[in-house]
Amino acid sequence: MRRSVDCPFSTQPDVVPPIWAGRHDEVNDWVDIVRPRRVDGLPERPRLILAEAGLGKSTLVGYITENAKERGDLVTGQLRIPLGADPLAILASALLDLSGEIGFSKADTKIGNLLARVTSISAKGVSVAMREQETPEAFAALRELMIRIGEAAAHRKDTVVLIHLDEVQNITDPAVLSQLLIILGDVTSKKIGVTTASNMVIERYLPIAVYLTGLPDFWDMASARRGATFGRRFDRRVLSPLSDEDLEMALQSFVLDGWPVPDEQGGTMRIGMEPAARDAILDLCQGEPFLFQLAGYHAWYAGDSEVITRAQVLRGWQTAKREARDHVERILERLPEKEAQMIQAMATLAPEERALKNIASEMGYSNSTQVASFAKRLDATRGLINRGANYSFRHRALEAHLVRDWPELSEDY
Numbered sequence: 419m420r421r422s423v424d425c426p427f428s429t430q431p432d433v434v435p436p437i438w439a440g441r442h443d444e445v446n447d448w449v450d451i452v453r454p455r456r457v458d459g460l461p462e463r464p465r466l467i468l469a470e471a472g473l474g475k476s477t478l479v480g481y482i483t484e485n486a487k488e489r490g491d492l493v494t495g496q497l498r499i500p501l502g503a504d505p506l507a508i509l510a511s512a513l514l515d516l517s518g519e520i521g522f523s524k525a526d527t528k529i530g531n532l533l534a535r536v537t538s539i540s541a542k543g544v545s546v547a548m549r550e551q552e553t554p555e556a557f558a559a560l561r562e563l564m565i566r567i568g569e570a571a572a573h574r575k576d577t578v579v580l581i582h583l584d585e586v587q588n589i590t591d592p593a594v595l596s597q598l599l600i601i602l603g604d605v606t607s608k609k610i611g612v613t614t615a616s617n618m619v620i621e622r623y624l625p626i627a628v629y630l631t632g633l634p635d636f637w638d639m640a641s642a643r644r645g646a647t648f649g650r651r652f653d654r655r656v657l658s659p660l661s662d663e664d665l666e667m668a669l670q671s672f673v674l675d676g677w678p679v680p681d682e683q684g685g686t687m688r689i690g691m692e693p694a695a696r697d698a699i700l701d702l703c704q705g706e707p708f709l710f711q712l713a714g715y716h717a718w719y720a721g722d723s724e725v726i727t728r729a730q731v732l733r734g735w736q737t738a739k740r741e742a743r744d745h746v747e748r749i750l751e752r753l754p755e756k757e758a759q760m761i762q763a764m765a766t767l768a769p770e771e772r773a774l775k776n777i778a779s780e781m782g783y784s785n786s787t788q789v790a791s792f793a794k795r796l797d798a799t800r801g802l803i804n805r806g807a808n809y810s811f812r813h814r815a816l817e818a819h820l821v822r823d824w825p826e827l828s829e830d831y
């Protein structure tokens with residue numbers, strides 16, 4: 419039986435779904451580079467992972483966090499910053515949790531004082547009225563506690579502190595953002611002296627890894643505040659949609675062996691998937707992680723046979739498509755006017771006619787240099803298009819929506 423509790427597809431934000439696809443480069447970056455280098459006391463920049471909504475930023479770092487937990491690392495988990503919230507209070511509270519996990523003793527006066535200062539920040543935040551006086555002091559306390567936590571991790575064997583701040587574009591107070599970036603940069607580039615087995619004192623970096631995730635607009639906010647140095651202190655990656663190969667791989671065991679679920683006799687049975695059903699899911703979701711889960715989720719509920727059929731995927735999509743359309747339209751609506759115009763102009767032109775010169779003229783400009791900056795933002799900052807002799811869409815669902823009748827099912831289905 420296909421019960422809801424066994425559905426392997428998840429449209430829940432911020433939960434790592436049972437069916438995981440792709441993101442090999444980003445996961446390997448953690449496993450092969452960030453973590454081992456930080457464990458060994460080597461420098462490695464904080465990671466900044468940006469993309470439009472639904473591309474799997476939060477989930478990716480959630481996946482990395484699970485990996486870190488399995489290795490016994492000290493993790494903050496996802497610290498989501500809601501709009502209008504005080505990021506200092508959120509960070510403070512997470513650092514106190516880590517302090518508890520490490521077992522810092524309040525009996526040690528220095529640590530006791532520090533914990534008391536941070537506790538007050540986590541409870542009250544930094545008041546708007548007192549910002550000028552309080553902010554530097556609050557940041558100093560957070561920075562100091564982070565360093566203490568990093569030192570404690572360095573004394574353990576093979577342990578990293580993993581800090582994940584999500585929805586960073588919601589840190590709208592420029593002074594807070596600026597200070598926060600400074601201390602995160604500081605603690606990840608701070609060196610401490612440690613004594614080696616042969617009694618030599620050497621310098622090492624603290625084993626602290628930082629991941630910031632959020633919408634692409636964060637890049638502008640942060641660069642405006644921090645200027646050129648900010649760009650170099652963080653390693654920025656803009657996520658692209660998943661490839662069909664990655665999605666096919668993710669569904670392979672479903673198709674080959676079936677997904678195990680409890681049967682009515684207390685045993686296990688398997689729910690399979692027709693290859694044609696898989697192909698339909700790939701075609702409908704256009705590489706969007708969110709739409710991939712959405713299509714699978716609705717297919718699961720579209721019937722109760724032992725094998726998910728193509729017909730069930732299409733039936734499920736009839737329910738899913740409104741949400742799919744809303745999702746893509748929201749991305750378009752959030753774009754600044756000129757960038758939205760450029761996307762529309764690209765969609766109007768046939769794929770082989772999408773040279774910048776033609777796009778500019780479609781937008782009503784006589785010269786392509788007048789629109790080059792919008793193109794650069796859509797490519798490098800937002801990851802929605804690819805520039806080149808001929809421009810193309812990187813966000814395939816956006817293209818499908820603008821160029822075809824997606825998410826409607828066309829005649830050939």
Ligand SMILES: Nc1ncnc2c1ncn2[C@@H]1O[C@H](COP(=O)(O)OP(=O)(O)O)[C@@H](O)[C@H]1O
Nearest residue numbers: 429435438439471472473474475476477707708
């Ligand atoms: N690598 C992945 N493989 C499969 N599904 C994914 C993957 N990454 C994200 N998802 C799914 O996509 C949806 C959106 O992911 P989320 O991390 O919330 O996106 P974002 O934070 O970028 O808005 C969630 O339902 C999640 O389960």
Ligand SMILES: [Mg+2]
Nearest residue numbers: 431475476477
């Ligand atoms: Mg998210």
